[in-house]
Amino acid sequence: MVSYWKQGNANEPDGVQTMMKSSFILETQELGRRLENRWIWKDLNLKVEAGSRIVLKGPTGSGKTLLLRVLAGLENPDHGKVFFQDRDQNQWKMPEYRTQVALLPQRPAFQEGSVEQNWRMPFDFRERSNQHFDSSRFKPWLEMLELSTDFARKQTAELSGGERQLAALLRMLQFDPHLLLLDEPASALDESKSKKMEELLNDWQKQVPGRTWIWVSHDSRQAERVGDEVLELGAVS
Amino acid sequence: MVDPVDGCRDGVDCSSKCVKPSETTLPRHLLELPDLDPGIFLSCHRAGLDRNFPASTLVYTAIPALNGISLALDRFLDDLQKQRDLVEPRLCLGASAWEASHDLLRSALRTGLIPSINSMAVMGVVSLPGMMTGQILAGVNPGEAVRYQMVIVFMITAAATLGTVIVLLLAFRMLFSARHQLLLNRLSAKKD
Numbered sequence: 001m002v003s004y005w006k007q008g009n010a011n012e013p014d015g016v017q018t019m020m021k022s023s024f025i026l027e028t029q030e031l032g033r034r035l036e037n038r039w040i041w042k043d044l045n046l047k048v049e050a051g052s053r054i055v056l057k058g059p060t061g062s063g064k065t066l067l068l069r070v071l072a073g074l075e076n077p078d079h080g081k082v083f084f085q086d087r088d089q090n091q092w093k094m095p096e097y098r099t100q101v102a103l104l105p106q107r108p109a110f111q112e113g114s115v116e117q118n119w120r121m122p123f124d125f126r127e128r129s130n131q132h133f134d135s136s137r138f139k140p141w142l143e144m145l146e147l148s149t150d151f152a153r154k155q156t157a158e159l160s161g162g163e164r165q166l167a168a169l170l171r172m173l174q175f176d177p178h179l180l181l182l183d184e185p186a187s188a189l190d191e192s193k194s195k196k197m198e199e200l201l202n203d204w205q206k207q208v209p210g211r212t213w214i215w216v217s218h219d220s221r222q223a224e225r226v227g228d229e230v231l232e233l234g235a236v237s
Numbered sequence: 238m239v240d241p242v243d244g245c246r247d248g249v250d251c252s253s254k255c256v257k258p259s260e261t262t263l264p265r266h267l268l269e270l271p272d273l274d275p276g277i278f279l280s281c282h283r284a285g286l287d288r289n290f291p292a293s294t295l296v297y298t299a300i301p302a303l304n305g306i307s308l309a310l311d312r313f314l315d316d317l318q319k320q321r322d323l324v325e326p327r328l329c330l331g332a333s334a335w336e337a338s339h340d341l342l343r344s345a346l347r348t349g350l351i352p353s354i355n356s357m358a359v360m361g362v363v364s365l366p367g368m369m370t371g372q373i374l375a376g377v378n379p380g381e382a383v384r385y386q387m388v389i390v391f392m393i394t395a396a397a398t399l400g401t402v403i404v405l406l407l408a409f410r411m412l413f414s415a416r417h418q419l420l421l422n423r424l425s426a427k428k429d
Contacts, residue, residue: 072329074418094417099331109322127331172330 025050025085025179025212026071026101032079033066040066041233042079050178050210055217055227062233064216065106068181071214072103084179095127102177106184108168110156118156119171131175141170144200145193161188166197173204180213186222198226297368297389298396301353305397306404309349313408314424316341324419334413342405349401353394360390 024047032042040063048054058064069075071082073094082089084101110118120133135152142151145166159167165188172180180201186194205211214231217223223230317324320341327337360366361383369386373379412420 073416074325074328076416076418090416094328095331095333098329098417103329105322105326105329107322108326109320111323122327122330122332125327125330125332125336127333168326175330 023050023086024048024083025210027083027086028071028080029083030080031070031077031082033063033070033075034078035063035066044080046231048179048212048214050212051205052212053205053226053228054212054214055223055230056214056233057217057220057223057230058233064233065183067233068103068183068214068216072101072181073097074103095125099127099175100178101181102172102175102179103181104168104172104183104185106187107161108164110159110164110167113156114152115154115156115159115167116152118167119152119174122171122175128175134174137174138170141173141200144203145196162190162193165189166193169197169201176208176211178210178212180211180215182213182215184216184218186217194222195225198222201226294392298393301356301393302396302400304352305349306400308352309345309401310404310408312348313341313345313405314412316344317412317419318421318424321419321421328417328419332417334409334417334419337417337419338409338413342409345405346398346401349405350394350398353397357390357394360386366390 026046026048028044028046030042031044031046033040044067056064056067066075070077073082073089073092084092084097089097111121116135119138122128123131123133138152139149142149147163147166151163151167154163156164156167165185169182169185186197189197201213205213213226215223215226217226317338324337324341328334356364361369366386366389368389369382372382372385411423414420
């Protein structure tokens, strides 16, 4: 079962609904995914408008992470299609697609070396060969998160779980993706840092119209803060 | 045993000097590869080598190469499974499948070449290769036997390198889709 409503209108009926009339950044048509011969979710018709902030909720095992992976093109659906900017996902060149639809995993991993080396790493990829690392972009973000400027020089092996999440988020934000897929990005953060991260993301989103996210969260108070709309995946029957 | 190199030369009757399959104790079909490209036999003949040279070369190079291939493949598959959390975030950041995994491939290739390089490092110092020793005992000039052995060792290393590269590329193609997705489920499906 899939439920969808807007924050503040929680009494709207269950069922998948069309969000807005204007242009959609992401659209799914009858999307379905099976695991071991049972549907985790199916007939998922989403229409995500550019600039919207969506929170994805659901019990453990309802396929939230799987949905984000399918939307990021890391896995194929068993049924249906994904459209990004009115173009079938299959027609996109995937590295290019993923520069615009960025997935932040729950437990990000890093290469050996400093945080800054890991922030620079994606610039070696062919798809980003025309982009250049700009360390000045990180300064206000680090201040906002109350992290010292030495954070960039820290070795990744020394990072805590929460610091890893923040470092991975900043690495992703520097590329300004159109659609952010956040898989419990604050799960290892304390409440104060979590709120600072939300502020940072809200600021980042407001800077340029059209920046969109789908945020997986189990925390209903956080969901209210970071989402205008809620998509709830039902338990697997 | 007659030294085959001294035998066959262009325009020289080598029938009396070459080792004939019928003179050995093994069945003829095991010693010859009659279906091989005639060009190979012609090359062997021109090089003054026995017509069984392709078969013996295959045995000499394939078995040591298999060690390297197995080690490299095992390392690559193991690394991909253990470092999935490192490979997929690279894909998420816009890397191609090759960019996301080439360091794992390089490390697997290095692992695959360790046996060949180790064997080359100690050959003639710690270990005495069987073919060279055999030739010397049979009365062949030691310098010539060593040169032959060097050719064999380089052939083994080249075969191990080539085989490892080919197998790793095949594994890479199998485990990454054209859409730059990591398909580790293909490994677990095989285990089931």
